[in-house]
Amino acid sequence: MKRWQRPLAHALFGIALIAIGEAHAQYPNRPIKWIVPYTPGGITDTVTRLVTNKVQAALGQPIVVENRPGANSIIGADLAAKAAPDGYTFLTVIAAHAANATLYAGKLPFDAVKGFAPVSLVAIAPLIMTAHNNFPVKDVKQLIEYAKKNPGRISFGSSGIGAAAHLTTELFKQTTGTFMVHIPYRGTAPALQGVMSGDIQILVDVPSSMMPHVRGGKVKALAMFSASRVPGAMEVPTMKEAGGPAIESSTWVAFLAPANTPRDIVTRVSAETEKAVAAPDIRQRFEQTGIIGAGTTPEQLAKFMDEEIARWGKVIRAAGVKADD
The missing domain is CATH 3.40.190.10 (Periplasmic binding protein-like II)
Known part of the structure; x- marks a missing residue:
């Protein structure tokens, strides 16, 4: 690089950092897509819509829930894993996501752990x-x-x-x-x-x-x-x-984002999720249907999912469960 180009490069880099910072500070400035990899009406869809309805009010932008069912949630999860990590795509998963890590080991089009950024464990439903x-x-x-x-x-x-x-x-x-x-x-x-x-x-x-x-x-x-x-x-x-x-044992509902989604965005959405789950009307709706509200930090969800993957992987191997049974 020529000597006169260095100041220009540094200036452009600084402008880029400022632009990224402003974009994060203004987040969100357009609607957010929320993928539910199951059909409407079930526990995954219902919990997502109840909670994100409050989260969108706090964020000031609409959250558009898209039901993308198929292949034991793999189709919807793959769409989220491949989405831009800009804070405008999120995913809801349940216990099957943890099981898929073992059931489809080496066959998934994404990494069930590394492909996503944990946001919050939203709710647990004992079976x-x-x-x-x-x-x-x-x-x-x-x-x-x-x-x-x-x-x-x-x-x-x-x-x-x-x-x-x-x-x-x-x-x-x-x-x-x-x-x-x-x-x-x-x-x-x-x-x-x-x-x-x-x-x-x-x-x-x-x-x-x-x-x-x-x-x-x-x-x-x-x-x-x-x-x-x-x-x-x-x-x-x-x-x-x-x-x-x-x-x-239970099924559970958790929120994820694509891997490498900016940390400040993940933290904010996690915090708003926790507030939503703690709201009295949400707690009441959950309790009426046997659901226990959670609302965890990203770190707590990461630990929980690691434990769930290990737990169900052990059961799957002991039972000889195959994805194509």
Whole structure:
């Protein structure tokens, strides 16, 4: 570089830094896209819309939720991972994202950890175990006894391979030394029909999906995978209270951004998310459906996701779960 060019280069570099700083200071100055890799109406979509509705009010720009379902959330996650890391694209993930790191190891078009910047763990929904009304057990203790006397004669459903409900039931089998046959469905709705009709005997899912049918007398609740009873389903005993192992398991909802999104933007969105989750009306809505609000820092979410990937990876390997089962 010629001597006269150096001052010019330094000046241009300084102008660029100022421009970036001003852009961050003015953030956001246009609408934000929020990808939900599932269909509308489920817990992922509902929690996202409830929380981002408050976040957008705080940020002063609209948040546009885009439902991009498919391939066990991989399609939507890939779109987010490949988006510009400028703070104008975010992603909602659930427990399946942690499972995908093992289920699709070496096959994902993105890195489930390094491809994203953690923003906040938003909410946790402890899972509930339900049974067909005519299935001859009244609690988890009797279920374990029946399963041990009748190995392979009980079938359990799930919303899909690698879903939190599927892996939680596999964990239950491993912990109790029982053998039940997995019947994967394409979503909670058909799995629910399966347990109500008796095509399957056991179904684990979130309280928001199951409790209306429990209270309507269409299925019976056996236990909640939680340490204490859950608001919104207080009549359902914990797994330990029902005579089973003290297993805690849930699905959860977390917010991510593309990797390398500016730290100050991630921190701000995380802080606004925490405020939104703490709002009384959001807490009330969550509790009515068996959801527990969280609202963590990016660092806390990073630690949580590392633990979830390790936990479910162990279950997947022990059960021999394959993505194409």
